[in-house]
Amino acid sequence: xxxxxxxxxxxxxxxxxxxxxxxxxxxxxxxxxxxxxxxxxxxxxxxxxxxxxxxxxxxxxxxxxxxxxxxxxxxxxxxxxxxxxxxxxxxxxxxxxxxxxxxxxxxxxxxxxxxxxxxxxxxxxxxxxxxxxxxxxxxxxxxxxxxxxxxxxxxxxxxxxxxxxxxxxxxxxxxxxxxx
Numbered sequence: 450x451x452x453x454x455x456x457x458x459x460x461x462x463x464x465x466x467x468x469x470x471x472x473x474x475x476x477x478x479x480x481x482x483x484x485x486x487x488x489x490x491x492x493x494x495x496x497x498x499x500x501x502x503x504x505x506x507x508x509x510x511x512x513x514x515x516x517x518x519x520x521x522x523x524x525x526x527x528x529x530x531x532x533x534x535x536x537x538x539x540x541x542x543x544x545x546x547x548x549x550x551x552x553x554x555x556x557x558x559x560x561x562x563x564x565x566x567x568x569x570x571x572x573x574x575x576x577x578x579x580x581x582x583x584x585x586x587x588x589x590x591x592x593x594x595x596x597x598x599x600x601x602x603x604x605x606x607x608x609x610x611x612x613x614x615x616x617x618x619x620x621x622x623x624x625x626x627x628x629x
Contacts, residue, residue: 456498540564562615574623585613
């Protein structure tokens with residue numbers, strides 16, 4: 450999470466969303482009844498977004514519960530796509546590009562989730578991650594065809610600010626990481 454968002458007051462909608470994530474996780478067998486009850490009680494009494502984030506940090510968010518605003522869709526043919534400065538990082542990014550250079554700079558970004566899932570369908574392009582040292586990029590879910598991954602350290606941070614799960618397919622593409 451970003452330095453300024455954990456202390457932001459949570460809304461009823463924020464609490465309801467976390468409650469639903471917890472119920473789905475219990476239904477999937479990820480939480481037992483006691484842990485579900487404890488987390489539900491904490492969610493309903495949470496005052497800040499930081500408190501809520503801690504309750505679901507170790508759980509996947511089901512695609513059916515991802516809010517529309519929590520998904521950034523990047524569809525571009527040719528050119529450059531850049532996200533930098535103060536931008537809000539969603540829980541998921543759908544990346545569908547051809548002949549395109551895409552840059553995500555997390556240096557000054559407002560990170561609202563501990564995990565960012567990027568679903569990539571990239572052909573003839575370059576994907577650049579820029580940012581602080583406390584990012585972890587997991588490329589285990591990528592299918593590569595004539596592509597290259599150039600990461601300085603895949604899992605060097607014990608307690609990352611953001612874990613990026615990169616899944617999908619890259620064809621004649623490159624993934625590069627630039628640390629600040």
